[in-house]
Amino acid sequence: MPEVSLIDRGRVRADQAYVVDGASMASAAEPNPEHTRIEFVVWNAVIEAGGRTYLWDTGVPTDAADYWPDPLYGAFEAHDASEHSLEGDLANAGYELADVDAVVMSHLHLDHAGELDAFAGTDTPVYVHRDELPFAFYSAHTDEGSIAYLASDFDGDLNWRVIHRHRHTLADGFELLHLPGHTPGLLGARIETPEGTLLVAGDECYVDANYAEGAPLGPGLLWSERDWHESLETLRELERRTDADVLYGHDLDRFETLAARY
Known part of the structure; x- marks a missing residue:
């Protein structure tokens, strides 16, 4: 059965309203609501399955403060990125970059693809959904699309x-799931481990409120709200059928709970 190791890649501070639609909304009764900045986790995972070692995403670059455009860094402050290199965090978990047989990119936003260049010029396969790759290039090279993609x-x-289908099996017990909404080509996963089923929601659900309450992401983080709701129901149905643990994209409490188990 697949084995999963969850790897802490640091923290990002951002306003709650970015990730929960309607948070901190002004009204006649509350014209000046308080805004809450939350500490979000950045994580990667190593999945041992079918005799291969898969890396899930590559995280934030160590030079995010200088590399990311100022408006993006100001909104999503990766304040400890310099302390969390991919190579170093993998080493802390007992792995080297050379151990990675393949990379799975949930999507290509800058906080997930920040150290993908570690695999440039190698023959390491990098899995990505067919709807993600063209949208990422389109966004990065034009004024259309999303500003969260950096071409470099x-x-x-x-x-x-x-990956061309809505479901794709990488190995026995390790299935990729197409979950459009946050981006057109977002990938999640269903992983059957000795500890139980792990359902990787990823950035379909940044935090528990997105999943448990059905509160959409903020408009700036949604490619399609209709698709987001459909993907949410896909995940909920899988959880009901498998009694899975659900791993969110950036919820610190959920990550720490599951990291202690997996």
């Missing part, structure tokens, strides 16, 4: 392996 994150000589 994924413009290198990478060995892309494109």
Whole structure:
């Protein structure tokens, strides 16, 4: 059965309203609501499955404060990124970059693809959904799309392996799930481990309120709200059928709970 190791890659501070639609909304009764900045987790995972070692995402670059555009860093402050290199955090978990047989990119936003260049010029397969790759390039190279893609994150000589279906089995017990909404090509996963089923929601649900309460992400983080709701129901149905643990994209409490188990 697959084995999962969750790897802490640091913290990002951002306003709650970015990730929960309607948070801190002004009204006649409350014209000046308080805004709450929350500490979000950045994580990667190593999945041992079918005799191969898969890396889930590559996280934030160590130079995010200088590399990310000022408006994005100001909104999503990766304040400890310099302390969390991919190589160093993998080493703390007992892995080296050379141990990685393949990379799975949930999507190509700058906080997930920030160290993808570690695999440029290698033959390491990089899995990405077919709807994500063109949208990322379109967004990064034009004024359309989303500002959360940086071309230099994924413009290198990478060995892309494109996922074409809504479900794709990488190994026994390790299935990728297409969950459009946050981005057109967001990938999650269903992983059958000795500890039980782990359902990777990823950035479909940044925090528990997105999943448990059905509160959408803020408009700036949604490519399609209709698709987001459909993907949410896909995850909820899988949880009901498998009694899975659900891993969110950036919820610190949920990450710490599951990291102690997996």
